Amino acid sequence: MIEEFRLPDLGEGLPEAELVQWMVAEGDTVKLNQTIAEVETAKAIVELPSPHAGVVKALHAAAGDVVEVGAVLISFDLGGGDAGGAKVPVAEARAEGAAEADAGEKAQPNLVGYGAAPRSSARPQRRARSVAVRAAASDTAVLEAAPHDVIHTPEVSEAPRERPRSTPPVRALAKQLGIDLALVEASGVSGVISRTDVEEFAARAGATAVGSQTVAEESLDIAELTPRSGERTTRTPIRGVRKHTAAAMVRSAFTAPHVTTFLTVDVTATSELITSFKADRSLAEHRIGIMAVAAKAVCLALGRHPELNSAWDDAAGEIVQHHYVNLGIAAATGRGLVVPNIRDAQDLTLAELADAIRTLAETARGGKTPPVDMMGGTFSITNVGVFGVDAGTPIINPGEAAILALGAVRRQPWEYRGEVALRDVMTLALSFDHRLVDGEQGSKFLVEVAGVLREPGRAMLLR
Secondary structure, eight states, X not given: OEXXXXXXXXXXXXXXXXXXXXXXXXXXXXXXXXXXXXXXXSSOEEEEEOSSOEEEXXXXXXXXXXXXXXXXXXXXXXXXXXXXXXXXXXXXXHHHHHHHHHTTOOSSOOOSSSOOOOOOSSOOOOOOOOOEEEEXXXXXXXXXXXXTOOOOSTTSOOSOOOOOEEOHHHHHHHHHHTOOGGXXXXXXXXXEEXXXXXXHHHHHHTXXXXXXXXXXXXXXXXXXXXXXXXXXXXXXXXXXXXXXXXXXXXXXXXXXXXXXXXXXXXXHHHHHHHHHHXXXXXXXXXXXXXXXXXXXXXXXXXXXXXXXXXXXXXXXXXXXXXXXXXXXXXXXXXXXXXXXXXXXXXXXXXXXXXXXXXXXXXXXXXXXOOGGGGSSOOEEEEEGGGGTOOOXXXXXXXXXXXXXXXXXXXXXXXXXXXXXXEEEEEEEEEEEETTTOOHHHHXXXXXXXXXXXXXXXXXXXXX
16 A cells, blocks of 8 residues: 655745655665655755655755755555565554554644654664766766665675764765765764765765855854865855745835834943852853843843734734744854744843854754744844854844844043943844834844943843
8 A cells, every 4th residue: 555645834834845865765674753854945854754754765855955845755655565676564664653653642643843742762764875986077976876875895794784963064965976975974072964964975075075164153153165176156045044034135125114213232240240140150051142042131131022023914903012022043054044043032031042042042053943033033133243253134033023233342541431442232122113113212222232231230221
């Protein structure tokens, strides 16, 4: 019996997704809820669990293909099949899947977000295949291999491989070089395949590397691939996060009338407070920084200026005022700009906000931000200062009333208590929707946020 599995709606209302990589190959025996593929939508990389226990009959897309929601992705043989020349005990696979369901897993997998059941330590057997290497027009050897292929040499084991672990920029590089990550060994103790691992493998295979990656440690991984020598232009398909971000920014810019106000503030007291936190063993592990203090200041100010924590519902002809803060944090990643949000940020302490921001950053860096975390934001912050920028005019995240940009903290001469002294100074830029927020309201909100950054003790007076 052949069953087809179609790409489901991943809960984001998006019409398509790009197939990042298969975790199975034709002929594999799979269990119910076993991860079979990774797909990348305009918002996140999502793991797809198998809806059946059986044998993979056919894969209907290749890594890099853009698949429409509802299109057939994979076919399963539920009545048995030939895997590696032997009949596969499908009944046993079904029994294992049923046993897992009895242990607390649902018979139907959750196809939204990260719904795959925890993986068993036992991996399904895969058929060994050979790797084809062909010469390109430039006499450069390009490695071509299907997912999870193994090289048939005496030094390489035929044992099934674990799923390769890597970051989205590394997968992008491997894809551009035509390298199957299943063939690359991680050199570090973490088991995560690095860019160096891919480049060294490419060199051994005769492939040509395509440039270097620069990672800004203060930001959330911005990857830039340089063109091959001799190429005058590089064309990249507009899809995924970049496509989604472009559409959202155009919609925001041409729907909400933007107004941006600026305020430069002395944040020396906040810098000194942060330094004291780092010296305190009970607080050092939270890594409280200027972003966390600004986030706390925003949450306090929004309670006193709710106009900036509202939304314009054009269809209903209503202004929706939120009595909670889902604080969006703009994150620049190798896949593009994403804005996941911290739920009910108004209820978090300064240390809890710092922890939440760090967790958000690490998740975004790995391309694993769940789609639900990028929905329902009410106000956003973007930290352009990590790039050495003093100020900018940020575009409001669609569906929100305002966004605050934090500039770089500069040590510079500043008037202080009637004298000129070296102080830590930064510029704040607030963009707001003029349909929802008047100039007076936006200015008062910005002054209040700046007041907390200038004198953190003022937070004790606010609620």
